[in-house]
Amino acid sequence: MSTQNSLNELVNLFNLIEDYYIEGFHRHHSDVESVEQEVDPENQLSEINNEISSCRKCGLFKERHNTVPGEGVINPLVMLIGEGPGADEDRTGKPFVGRAGIYLDSWLKAIDLNRSENCFIGNIVKCRPPDNRDPLPEESSACLPYLQRQISLIRPKAIMTLGRIATQILTGEKSGIGALRGRIYSYQGIPLVPTYHPSAVQRNTSLRGAVWQDLQELRSILQDG
Numbered sequence: 229m230s231t232q233n234s235l236n237e238l239v240n241l242f243n244l245i246e247d248y249y250i251e252g253f254h255r256h257h258s259d260v261e262s263v264e265q266e267v268d269p270e271n272q273l274s275e276i277n278n279e280i281s282s283c284r285k286c287g288l289f290k291e292r293h294n295t296v297p298g299e300g301v302i303n304p305l306v307m308l309i310g311e312g313p314g315a316d317e318d319r320t321g322k323p324f325v326g327r328a329g330i331y332l333d334s335w336l337k338a339i340d341l342n343r344s345e346n347c348f349i350g351n352i353v354k355c356r357p358p359d360n361r362d363p364l365p366e367e368s369s370a371c372l373p374y375l376q377r378q379i380s381l382i383r384p385k386a387i388m389t390l391g392r393i394a395t396q397i398l399t400g401e402k403s404g405i406g407a408l409r410g411r412i413y414s415y416q417g418i419p420l421v422p423t424y425h426p427s428a429v430q431r432n433t434s435l436r437g438a439v440w441q442d443l444q445e446l447r448s449i450l451q452d453g
């Protein structure tokens with residue numbers, strides 16, 4: 229073999245090694261990027277929101293103006309869960325923005341929480357039940373998987389259910405909220421504290437003391453953890 233041939237072979241060998249490392253790096257790098265995209269909770273949450281926005285799994289889609297998937301931070305201290313959107317929420321697509329929402333914000337503030345910094349707020353059903361009626365069992369069942377996926381994804385430190393419907397559905401109990409509150413439950417391994425719905429407390433201010441106890445319970449769970 230001539231010296232020139234040997235040199236050519238050596239150059240080819242270096243080119244091959246270079247190609248291997250560059251291609252290997254790009255392949256590895258793009259694999260990492262796509263896995264990161266897959267597991268990015270923000271992306272997955274957007275994916276759930278997209279599914280909800282076109283959902284027709286129950287009859288509530290017929291009269292909605294907007295779906296209300298819920299909103300807040302990933303890994304919140306608390307996920308607050310009501311039963312369903314009202315008129316203001318249906319109009320804006322945002323959870324708890326009417327009078328009850330403003331009142332709920334004052335509850336959060338009382339225990340140093342803030343919906344934009346450390347909470348996620350959602351509902352059992354993502355479309356407004358007509359005339360603010362309770363969601364029917366088949367509507368709640370159809371919509372519940374979205375909530376379950378949201379909870380698994382955002383992993384709140386604690387859950388607070390607001391009112392009878394959300395509490396019954398997530399605890400599996402049948403009693404009224406007056407009997408169900410005052411205890412700590414567990415949902416997907418996350419402590420769950422039930423309390424009254426803010427609208428109910430606005431109608432009946434004698435419930436304020438019980439809500440304050442429930443908020444203290446919630447605060448002590450957050451401090452213990």
Ligand code: SF4
Nearest residue numbers: 283285286354355371
């Ligand atoms: S309430 Fe839930 S299940 Fe029913 S249409 Fe809306 S998003 Fe779908």
